[in-house]
Amino acid sequence: MIQAVFSHGGVIDPQTPIEDFWPFTILTIVKMVVVFTVYMVGVALLTFAERKISAWIQDRIGPNRVLWKGFGQVLADGVKNFMKEETYPEAAYKALFILAPMLAFVPAMVTWAVIPFASPLPTRWGLMSMAVADLPVGFLFTLAISSLGVYGIVLAGWSSNNKYALLGGLRSSAQMISYEIAMGMSTVCVLLLAGNVNLNSIVEQQATQGWNVVLLSVAFLVFFVATYAETNRLPFDMPEAESELIAGYHTEYSAMKFSMFPISEYANMVTASALTSLLFFGGWDIPFTTWDNVPPWTTLKTIVTLGVFAIKVIFFLFTFMWIRWTLPRFRYDQLMSLGWKVMLPAILAYVVIIAGTLLGLDAAGIARSSRAFTGILFGLNLACVGVLLFVLDRGRLLSPAQSRLKSAELSRLRQVASRSTLAPVTGD
Amino acid sequence: MAITVKVLNRPIAEASYLRATLGGMARTFKHMVNPHKVTVQYPEMREPVSPRWRGTHRMLTTEDGKAKCVGCGLCPTVCPANCIKLVPGEDEQGNRYPLVFEIDEFRCIFCGYCQEVCPEEAIHMGRHYENAEYSRASFVYDLERLTAQTHPVSQLWDPSDPAGE
Numbered sequence: 327m328i329q330a331v332f333s334h335g336g337v338i339d340p341q342t343p344i345e346d347f348w349p350f351t352i353l354t355i356v357k358m359v360v361v362f363t364v365y366m367v368g369v370a371l372l373t374f375a376e377r378k379i380s381a382w383i384q385d386r387i388g389p390n391r392v393l394w395k396g397f398g399q400v401l402a403d404g405v406k407n408f409m410k411e412e413t414y415p416e417a418a419y420k421a422l423f424i425l426a427p428m429l430a431f432v433p434a435m436v437t438w439a440v441i442p443f444a445s446p447l448p449t450r451w452g453l454m455s456m457a458v459a460d461l462p463v464g465f466l467f468t469l470a471i472s473s474l475g476v477y478g479i480v481l482a483g484w485s486s487n488n489k490y491a492l493l494g495g496l497r498s499s500a501q502m503i504s505y506e507i508a509m510g511m512s513t514v515c516v517l518l519l520a521g522n523v524n525l526n527s528i529v530e531q532q533a534t535q536g537w538n539v540v541l542l543s544v545a546f547l548v549f550f551v552a553t554y555a556e557t558n559r560l561p562f563d564m565p566e567a568e569s570e571l572i573a574g575y576h577t578e579y580s581a582m583k584f585s586m587f588p589i590s591e592y593a594n595m596v597t598a599s600a601l602t603s604l605l606f607f608g609g610w611d612i613p614f615t616t617w618d619n620v621p622p623w624t625t626l627k628t629i630v631t632l633g634v635f636a637i638k639v640i641f642f643l644f645t646f647m648w649i650r651w652t653l654p655r656f657r658y659d660q661l662m663s664l665g666w667k668v669m670l671p672a673i674l675a676y677v678v679i680i681a682g683t684l685l686g687l688d689a690a691g692i693a694r695s696s697r698a699f700t701g702i703l704f705g706l707n708l709a710c711v712g713v714l715l716f717v718l719d720r721g722r723l724l725s726p727a728q729s730r731l732k733s734a735e736l737s738r739l740r741q742v743a744s745r746s747t748l749a750p751v752t753g754d
Numbered sequence: 755m756a757i758t759v760k761v762l763n764r765p766i767a768e769a770s771y772l773r774a775t776l777g778g779m780a781r782t783f784k785h786m787v788n789p790h791k792v793t794v795q796y797p798e799m800r801e802p803v804s805p806r807w808r809g810t811h812r813m814l815t816t817e818d819g820k821a822k823c824v825g826c827g828l829c830p831t832v833c834p835a836n837c838i839k840l841v842p843g844e845d846e847q848g849n850r851y852p853l854v855f856e857i858d859e860f861r862c863i864f865c866g867y868c869q870e871v872c873p874e875e876a877i878h879m880g881r882h883y884e885n886a887e888y889s890r891a892s893f894v895y896d897l898e899r900l901t902a903q904t905h906p907v908s909q910l911w912d913p914s915d916p917a918g919e
């Protein structure tokens with residue numbers, strides 16, 4: 327924990343947080359500008375990465391014409407979107423039609439304000455937290471803001487005055503609500519373990535106890551699946567579902583207003599990846615060493631941890647794309663039954679198990695930072711994952727084939743099937 | 755009332771979404787790191803064309819640059835698509851030559867009979883496939899155009915394997 331020591335008389339210790347007004351304000355603005363710029367450039371490059379990765383997975387080459395190795399494709403796409411005509415459907419509710427892309431885009435950006443992306447940086451004015459705003463309620467803020475993103479999509483669908491768009495928007499809202507619950511529940515486990523909602527404290531907890539992914543794997547799996555639903559990425563891209571709804575909620579959009587939706591989707595992906603790595607993969611923590619987690623903070627530590635965090639985020643972004651180009655879309659009822667009938671009960675049971683275990687361990691007087699604590703949680707986690715995978719693998723939860731036949735009927739049908747196997751045709 | 759569809763109980767290995775997913779992920783990853791490279795970067799790279807390829811025509815010329823055609827009229831006769839227009843002429847020495855020789859490449863079915871029938875080995879099919887034009891009229895190739903083209907000509911058949919086996 328970074329100890330706040332507010333006692334400087336002219337001499338400033340770079341290891342204490344900044345407390346003067348102007349340095350704090352100016353550094354925060356600098357952080358805002360830098361994070362925004364890196365974020366937007368990153369999102370632009372992500373669209374390129376998506377196209378390249380999809381191409382490689384499908385044995386194609388992908389965009390490779392514009393500038394070096396096709397990297398200029400990003401610029402070309404941007405220019406194209408700015409130059410295209412903005413169309414307005416006659417029956418659209420114009421004010422909301424214009425507002426919706428912004429509503430989709432802003433929450434995706436705002437979430438990044440609280441995400442710590444490196445260890446604190448010592449400056450001559452004091453220790454600078456490497457999050458734009460190191461809010462004490464950090465994680466609750468991300469939950470609150472990321473749920474707002476659905477308004478953009480729903481309003482886009484409604485204001486277009488188009489049936490397909492409306493269906494897309496409705497699906498999105500239903501999907502968001504369903505998976506938001508499972509997602510919130512899965513993070514309850516993390517918060518129970520960390521005992522704090524500040525994202526930096528969650529990182530520190532993982533640095534001492536081990537990453538949450540090995541302690542709370544079930545919560546991680548549920549969170550992971552829920553982020554895909556939350557960001558409307560395949561296999562849960564019901565709101566778009568181009569084979570059913572043309573383009574879903576953005577059917578009527580064109581030019582840059584349309585482009586805002588993909589941008590916000592990618593921005594949401596970055597946020598989701600960052601949150602996954604923060605909550606379950608230790609954030610900017612480097613595994614198997616405590617060098618990066620303890621004062622004195624140095625610039626080198628900041629740079630290295632920033633790199634580690636970037637690697638984690640990029641890995642999850644890659645997974646987003648990898649899964650998108652592998653899995654087919656769920657059917658809508660499968661989506662709902664997965665959310666409500668599988669993930670929610672599973673995670674509720676898991677919360678009870680984890681809460682009970684923590685209570686028991688605390689009552690038994692096992693210190694939270696001790697090896698025994700980690701070991702017990704890890705063992706429990708192995709058991710839980712084993713049970714979950716066993717149940718999932720029985721094919722009863724996700725498989726479309728669910729009817730139970732009587733065994734006699736089954737063997738009769740199998741006999742019929744074996745008799746009717748086609749013998750190789752021989753010419754008479 | 756939901757529609758119930760009876761499905762046979764399938765073996766777990768087939769029915770498990772989990773295993774299918776992991777298998778699919780492994781497969782796409784394999785393709786990503788080790789793709790089947792099949793794309794030809796067309797304008798820069800070209801697949802070789804068969805020597806028997808029959809593309810748009812080319813008229814061969816003698817050493818002094820005149821068309822080899824003697825206006826015998828065999829190719830318009832044999833042409834099944836009736837796409838060759840030939841008006842023969844004769845100069846003072848009695849040499850016959852084509853006054854008008856036009857091939858409508860839109861009507862042509864690229865059968866190669868004209869090349870096969872030509873006694874002077876004048877008209878040839880070309881080993882060539884980039885024929886874009888801005889107007890339909892420019893697909894009627896006149897004698898000048900036919901003689902000016904330089905692309906390789908078709909072999910029609912392989913001399914070592916005339917039956918095409």
